[in-house]
Amino acid sequence: MSSRPMSPRPLIALLFAASLSACSHLPPAGPVATLEPEGASGYQEKDGWFTKKEMVVAANPLAAEAGALMLKRGGSAVDAAIATQMVLTLVEPQSSGIGGGAFFMHFDGRTVQAFDGRETAPAAVDEKLFLQADGSPMSFYDAVIGGRAVGVPGVLRMLEDVHRQHGRLPWAALFEPAIRLAEEGFPVSARLHTLLMREQALKQDPVAAAYFYDASGQPRPVGFLLRNPELAVTLRTVAAQGAQAFYNGDIARAIVAKVRGHASNPGAMSEQDLAGYRAKERAPLCSDYKLWRLCGMPPPSSGAITVAQMLGMLAHFDLRALAPDDNGVQPQAVHLFAEAGRLAYADRNRYLADPDFAPLPGGGMPLLDQRYLAQRAALIGERSMGTATAGTPPGMQLAWGSDRSPELPSTSHMSVVDARGNALAMTTTIENAFGARQMVAGFLLNNQLTDFSMLPADEHGPIANRVQPGKRPRSSMAPTLVFEKDSGKFVMAIGSPGGSAIINYVAKTLVGTMEWGLNVQQAISLPNFGSRNGPTELELGRTSPALADALRAKGHEVTVEEQTSGLHGIMRMNIHGEDMWFGGADPRREGIAAGE
Template identity: 45%
Template sequence: MIRKLIGLLALFAAQPVLADGGAVSAADPRAAEAGQEILRQGGSAADAAMAMMLALTVVEPQSSGIGGGGFILYHDAKTGRIGTIDGREKAPASAKPELFLGADGKPLPFIQAFPGGKSVGVPGNIRLMERVHARWGKLAWGKLFQPAIKLAEDGYTVSGPTAALLRTVAPLWKDFPAARAIYWDGDRPKAEGSTVKNPALAATLRRIAKGGARAFYAGQTGRAITATVAGSTRSPTQLTAADLAAYKVVDRAAVCRPYRQYKVCGMGPPSSGATTVLQMLGMIERFDMKALGPDSPVGWHLIAEAMGLGYADREKYLGDPGFVKVPVAGLLDPAYVKSRSALISEKTSLAKYEAGTPPGAEARTAALSSEVAGTTHFVAVDGSGNVASMTSTVEGPFGSQLIAEGFVLNNELTDFTFAPVKDGAPVANAVAAGKRPLSSMSPTIVYGPDGKVVLAVGSAGGKRIIMHVMKALVGVLDWGLPAKNALGLPNIYFGGDAILVEQGTKLSAMSNELAALGRTVVSTDLGSKLNAVERTSKGWVGAADPRSKGEALSE
């Protein structure tokens, strides 16, 4: 009898999370629980998303939080419209184009650039939350903070991923005593299963819950941010009260494009997510991806070829539209996308993947940014059909390694391209005061033929975010997979002249067939943290990447 009961429980646990009222999915179960709690109190998807953002500040400090920024897409069921808010961090007024150049005029090694004050951008998440709550929130502002405050005050258990990243950054922390004070036991990083209490963060959250966004950007917290950046042992710099006071989020138009019978929408610049994902989808649209299926080396080859071309355009043309002209319409122009697709063959690989010349593009030089793997994503849908898809970040593991009032300060400025000029031409993503660095964050919402949302998805992973989202979209829209199975599909990326495929997967087993199409193929670790919600005939289904600690919960 007991064995039968255990078997039934295991069966139920393996099922997708169905919800008539709503669902949430986040990269940490405690954050998903916070979102679920808010939905059950009558909150909107916007309220649930913001509660998850705050909870992740506490339990996943290596990835995101109030010391960083993010992008959110929101489908408003009442109006049927989609809105996007850009809460990306900004460079302070002290930032100069040569910020990340050494005394010799050459770009600094990344390991020298990111720890300390020099890499910290003005955080955007609390201003983003303020705008989201004013526009789409239902519950009182202060209620959204309660789950995170409880976690910070009462304590939480360190997860495996957090413990692993604590070990990774440990050699840096001789210069960061505030971080050690929270996340170390004695002379070593906290281990998986140990407890973290963060009373300073709980107090910060209480102040913001009571005083609104101004309590973050001014007063005790604002002073702590400026003092922490200026007083850093590593790379102290100026991020002033004026920088904090001047920060504003930006309402941007969603970037949408049809793909087969669907409409796929994402975040515009300074995110490169929508332009690159939509461009790649457009390049493979002429191929019968459904017939090829997920077990076809040719299907993955086509995705890889589109990837090479899409990323080439990304590196050359994308940046902050407040500072550079970004040819969004040109990059997604049907004739241009068709010309790029014409370069792709089912039988062989291109010798080079070079940027094209989309309509309206200015002369630029392709240059790599230093975006590294990190970040988090979370999604929420409520009983009224409102849908939130948000990607949030402090950039690399534990951001700049600096702690202010209990929270991690980002290292987003290292997402800029370090050299402002290359080959005599300006770089689109060069450092400038007040500028937002280029991002790969790709929160996405998909509409079906009936005009209703069918999928919301996004991922962590630095520049790989775009490819994680791409494969998930192909999995659902072309291969007809349930969202959870699509998130679990193998990951693919590139490294130098090689195609990187996720080791230990069916895709890795196809390496010889992929190599026969003309590329070097390397099997390697390509972990991911995708989260999604999907509308089915039985209700909303929440899904989390099987590689992660993530969880989906229903209302």
């Protein structure tokens, strides 16, 4: 993966696709798990897209086209991302929107920046937020639905901050595509319809029920022209008055009333919480892997550190020799990847949280100490270790408990490059599919507080990621920018939704491009696999029983499940001596690339 000509291994890719097709109708090779942030809605092969100047890759065609329109008008990558996010609020409401938060990595041709638009806990909550009277944690969905888990949304404040630094078009102009679609209507996509068919709790909110379902309770059919005049009003207000209009005034009062007024599960958010929200610019977390330098979000995201730990351990093995062959992904490659994941996730669950509340010595860099990672890699043998324990990096004698709470965020990712050399990777979320299932002013509210640990402590001590007022919940989002280590030349932007599995999805794609010579589309299309320090998870319908059997022979507990990643990436490729952009969109979702 570089500016030099690449070998996409066309024969391997062709044979690999054929082997996947051959096994796609086979029965599962083991127990099937069901706790996915968003359900699957099919798989459609994609070839990727080339452009010469600029590109947007996003989870819905209407959103990608809105971003591309801003680029065509002379806008920056940031302008394109804002227009894309506003349309995603409308057309992909199950995944992200102005009622949620985001992490944003930006490169202006010289400097990498990391922007934190993560939601915060209201001032009135405490670490007992999700505990029942007997001290046991609430069930996940009992906590999710209603106002209790709604965090103070951060995405609009963050986008405005980034626009002040890097925008070229007027703020108001970036809202025009979303306002037009909200007023004139957009056709319900097959994915949105599928998720509405499976969703039950959304109907409990009268506003959401009237919007997403007909009078008989059936979801709006595919192709139905869905209009959202309330969202159009909200967007017009924010376009004209700036993000301040969201965090103060009528919109803020409506949000607070919705959160606090839920009949059975009210929340504690106040107008002061909204008015006081601030996005943060943090120092990006950058690490080296062989010929490349990777930059991602520092805590409160665990994505960049955990991906870098996995790669740092895998660097001690010859992954290049384990590239996919005629039979698909090699069992030894999955074994090594899963074992590195166990070790990295064990550290993640022990140490990582909002650094403003749970400071990490050295900013967390001891977790990436090369000697420490070599010691961790040495624990990987020919048989699975089952469950890994957290290590003790140099200088990190912290008495934290381990967070074992589920993390099922419904999320979206976009990657953008513009003609001036700016690039970005933005991962954006409302947490679970359809968030808290509460609709107000035309958009859905997040349930981000369930990304905190539901238990405040365990036998080892307080849990770093416990609920605290004003705190930002830990995330697994991993928007990543990749550069040539020696030249500093930008070569790729990548990221994905998928809850805590995001880390495995992104790491898989990086291994595919950096070690196996695949282009970003081929790497995205690889079957998903890995371990989050539990079973080794293989993607249903995309991996063979032979792979599962080979892993079991190495001592792995294997589950086969839907793994609905939404990887969207852009990489620089040199074609006949000319640098071009090549975009890849996940076949598991409906995204595309757009640009010139």
